[in-house]
Amino acid sequence: MPDIPPKPTDPVDLTARLVRCASVTPEEGGALVLLQEVLESAGFACARVDRCGVANLFARWGAKGHPRTFGFNGHTDVVPVGDRAAWSVDPFGAERRDGMLWGRGACDMKSGVAAFVAAAVDFVQQTPPDGAVILAITGDEEGEATHGTAALLDWMQAEGEAMAACLVGEPTCPERMGDMIKIGRRGSLSAWVTVTGVQGHSAYPHRANNPLPAMARLMDRLSSHALDRGTEHFDPSTLAVVTIDTGNPATNVIPAQTRATVNIRFNDTHTGASLSEWLRAEADRAAAEFGVTVDLEIKVSGESFLTPPGALSDLVARAVEAETGVAPVLSTTGGTSDARFVKDHCPVVEFGLVGQTMHQVDERVEIGQIEQLKAVYGRVLRDFFG
Numbered sequence: 277m278p279d280i281p282p283k284p285t286d287p288v289d290l291t292a293r294l295v296r297c298a299s300v301t302p303e304e305g306g307a308l309v310l311l312q313e314v315l316e317s318a319g320f321a322c323a324r325v326d327r328c329g330v331a332n333l334f335a336r337w338g339a340k341g342h343p344r345t346f347g348f349n350g351h352t353d354v355v356p357v358g359d360r361a362a363w364s365v366d367p368f369g370a371e372r373r374d375g376m377l378w379g380r381g382a383c384d385m386k387s388g389v390a391a392f393v394a395a396a397v398d399f400v401q402q403t404p405p406d407g408a409v410i411l412a413i414t415g416d417e418e419g420e421a422t423h424g425t426a427a428l429l430d431w432m433q434a435e436g437e438a439m440a441a442c443l444v445g446e447p448t449c450p451e452r453m454g455d456m457i458k459i460g461r462r463g464s465l466s467a468w469v470t471v472t473g474v475q476g477h478s479a480y481p482h483r484a485n486n487p488l489p490a491m492a493r494l495m496d497r498l499s500s501h502a503l504d505r506g507t508e509h510f511d512p513s514t515l516a517v518v519t520i521d522t523g524n525p526a527t528n529v530i531p532a533q534t535r536a537t538v539n540i541r542f543n544d545t546h547t548g549a550s551l552s553e554w555l556r557a558e559a560d561r562a563a564a565e566f567g568v569t570v571d572l573e574i575k576v577s578g579e580s581f582l583t584p585p586g587a588l589s590d591l592v593a594r595a596v597e598a599e600t601g602v603a604p605v606l607s608t609t610g611g612t613s614d615a616r617f618v619k620d621h622c623p624v625v626e627f628g629l630v631g632q633t634m635h636q637v638d639e640r641v642e643i644g645q646i647e648q649l650k651a652v653y654g655r656v657l658r659d660f661f662g
Contacts, residue, residue, distance in 0.1 A: 282401050285394035287387070287650040288377065288643050290314070292370035294352060294386040295379035301353035301419040304331035307386070308352060308415060311335075311393060315411065318397040325431045330423035331415040337400045338408030340437060346660045347410040347439030348392040348653070349425060349618055350446070351417030354381035355635050362637045376640040383641045384634035388445030389413060391646055395653035405661035410439050417614050425614040429621050441588050442624045443656060444615045445649075447631030448607075453645050454600030454652075458626035459589050460509060460582035460608040461616055465540040465548050467555050468573040469494065471562075475532035484530040488522065490566035491534045495520065497558055498538060503546065509582055510543030510608050543608075548576030578616035582608065588623045595655035596627060599648055627652065 299305030308331050312322045320335040338345070357367040357380050365371045367380040377387070396409050412432070416424030432438065449455050471491045476484025495517050503513040515538055522534040540551055552574045559570040583589065585606055596604045604627070618624040629649055633639045 282398075285314075285397045287390045287394040287646050290390035290394055291377060291382065291387045291641075291646055292372070294390055295370040295377070295381050296368055297352070298368050299353050299381070299415060300356050302330050302416050303353070304415050305352075308333045308413065311352070311389070311413060314393060314397065318401060320400075320411070323431075325428050327423040327427040330427065332424060332428050333411075333413045334428055334431065334437070335411040335413075336408055336437065337396070338405065340408070342408040343440065344405075344407030344661065345410055345438060345440050346407070346657060347412060347442040347622070348396065349412045349414075349442055349444045349614055349624075350385055350389040350392065351414045351424065351614065352381070352386060352389055353415045353418050354384070354386070355418050358637060364638055367639075372643065375643055377643055377646070378638060378640040380639055382633075383629060383631060383639050384447055385445055385628060387641050387646045388447065388628040388649065391649035392443070392445050392653045395650045395657060399654055399657045403658070405657070407661055409657065410437065412442075414614065421614065425617045429617055432621070439622045441660070442618050442622050443592060443653070444613060444618065444624060444626040445628045445653075446613050446615075446626050447628045447634055448610075448626050449628070449630040450632075451630065452602065453630055453642075453648055454596045454602030454604055456607050457589060457592055457596065457604045458608065458610065458613070458615070459585060459606045461578070461580065461610065461612055462510065462513070462541045462543055462608060463546070463548060463580035464577040464612050465542065465551055466575050466577065467538050467540075469536045469538070469559065470533060470571040471535075472533045472569040472571070473530075473566075476530045478528045478530050481530060485567055486530045487532070487534045487566075487568050490562050490568045490570070491520065491536055493565070494558060494562040494570070495536055495538075497562075498555070503540070504543065507543050507545060509606075510580065513540065513542040513546060515540045541611075542580055544580045544582060546580070548579055552576070578612045581616060581619045583619065583623050583625055589625050591659055592625055592627050592656055595652050595659060599651045599655060
């Protein structure tokens with residue numbers, strides 16, 4: 277009897293099964309256990325790469341160290357559901373209604389993971405390539421992201437595992453399926469500012485040193501400063517004052533201290549170090565002018581990066597247009613993603629679903645988009661291995 281080809285892997289069903297796993301970061305919730313079962317049954321060699329309580333999964337089909345190795349990266353952890361009473365469906369019920377699949381993670385990004393797992397499984401079973409396929413899936417992208425994709429890449433380096441190119445399956449399309457590929461991301465920096473003066477009676481301000489004027493002047497200088505005008509592939513960098521807190525309910529007391537937080541999203545004109553130096557200089561300037569103490573705590577969540585348009589972005593763009601009929605724009609907009617870690621390992625781009633409902637109440641995704649996404653990823657694999 278002739279061999280019966282394996283039944284195609286259903287990405288919608290796999291998405292639903294993943295949504296039913298309550299993997300609110302950093303809980304694994306059974307999502308990676310499920311994926312490991314699916315991948316091992318298709319011949320992938322799998323390893324759990326857990327670190328500091330964070331669950332991660334590495335899977336490879338094909339020879340270790342093969343120079344033609346294509347990789348996918350994604351995450352199965354999700355943000356909290358928030359007010360359950362505000363949801364019209366069970367957040368972990370994976371209900372199908374009105375052509376949509378509903379639930380936390382349906383959009384960001386269990387559908388993307390399901391699509392590339394389904395595409396990879398079908399590809400290696402139907403047309404085994406001369407090369408290898410790697411899937412690096414983390415349970416820690418929505419949280420601190422310290423022991424997620426970074427841990428996977430550290431483990432891969434130690435084990436001699438490498439990808440020649442990588443596609444991250446985050447939602448990238450702002451309006452319709454196929455309209456955007458991410459070829460880079462802005463950097464992100466947060467700074468916590470504490471200004472300390474001298475407390476006193478508001479009727480005798482000369483006996484106090486009010487920290488609020490210094491903070492107001494500092495925040496105005498930071499927020500009104502034009503960091504740059506943008507670059508060839510990036511919009512202008514932005515600085516947002518996200519909070520100013522004093523917590524003083526009394527009208528007759530000048531407070532001793534006030535705090536503020538700013539967030540900077542920056543392009544390749546800057547580095548986290550150069551922006552930190554500028555912030556400290558402005559803080560020192562305000563401290564000297566007002567005779568107060570200004571303390572700064574700075575955290576750089578990621579540097580800006582760019583995968584220049586070329587072979588990888590062309591490969592993905594051709595597949596996107598072939599499967600969706602839409603010519604994608606190459607962009608660097610949006611927040612951070614785990615591509616900021618992958619870019620130090622190999623060339624990386626991002627493509628995924630329309631992201632309009634991610635992190636929202638009643639998060640959902642068009643079922644047809646999940647099927648399209650699997651088709652795009654499958655074409656990327658076929659074209660890469662040629």
